[in-house]
Amino acid sequence: MNKQYLENQKQANNYLKNHFNNDSFILYHRKLAYEQIKNATNKQGFLIWGKLPKLLTKNAKLEKGNKYEYYNIGLQLAPSYISGFNTCPNASINCGLACLNFTGHGAKHMLNKNNIHMVLKARIIRTILFFEYRTQFKNRLIQEINLHKNKVDKLDNVKLCIRLNVLSDIKHEKINKDILEMFNDIQFYDYTKILNRDIKHLSNYHLTISRNEINKDIIKDIPNNKAYVFNVKRNDKLPLTYENKKVIDADLHDLRFLDEKNVIVGLRYKGNNKDLNNNKFVINL
DSSP: OOHHHHHHHHHHHHHHHHHHTTOHHHHHHHHHHHHHHHHTBOTTSOBOGGGSOOSEEOOHHHHGGGGGTEEEEEEOOOOTTTTSSOSOTTOOHHHHHTOGGGSGGGSTTOOOTTSOOHHHHHHHHHHHHHHHSHHHHHHHHHHHHHHHHHHHHTSTTOEEEEESOSSOOOOHHHHTHHHHHHTTTSEEEEEEOOTTOOOTTOTTEEEEEEOOTTTTTTSTTOOSOEEEEEOOOTTSOOOSEETTEEEEETTSOSOGGGSOSSOEEEEEOOSOGGGGTTOTTEEOO
């Protein structure tokens, strides 16, 4: 890693930490998350999971796996510093601010009648549990994987796959290596901006490198497929090629382990166009 890259990354982390730690909307939902966890913890310090969000869920993108005979679920933690913990150590400023966390059901206007964003609160709760209740979190994650595995085993010609970093970027090959090895018949996959991850020892874990304005020049020599976000509207076509490489439409499904090699994984920008001013994370064609 060159010095300029490391310095840019340090600046981005500092900016995002300050940004989210001074966002009243985020801080309010952190407070609500901690209150719910407190109310879901017994006197012995054990979590009452019936009072907490499920760890593994689906979203519209994951649901697309159904067409390809995959039962696709994921772990949705809160990205960047939203929870108070940094789950995206290699996020750029533009990436952090334009994150998918704030699209779809995560959009800030998706409040209930009490002006609470239940999706955001659930993501923050999971993240706090991941960092502060790690052993209980892992045990619960294993339970939920087994529940889904048992469900899928009863279906014909359907395979289970799991994305552990739907909105985060955590080195699960280190932190949850035991889980990945325990369920070696399940396909796990993620996108990542952490460029030094080593998963050679895990045949059931697939990584796609995610481009941003900080790493765009140093990812070229990495053999993994790279995901690029283009400023292309939902129903418009992505470019056929970019930087002399074939571009595949990665919005058709999220099953990145099925992609052909040596291609650009093309994604359409899902956020608000007003956030695109000077956003170098998104590629304008």
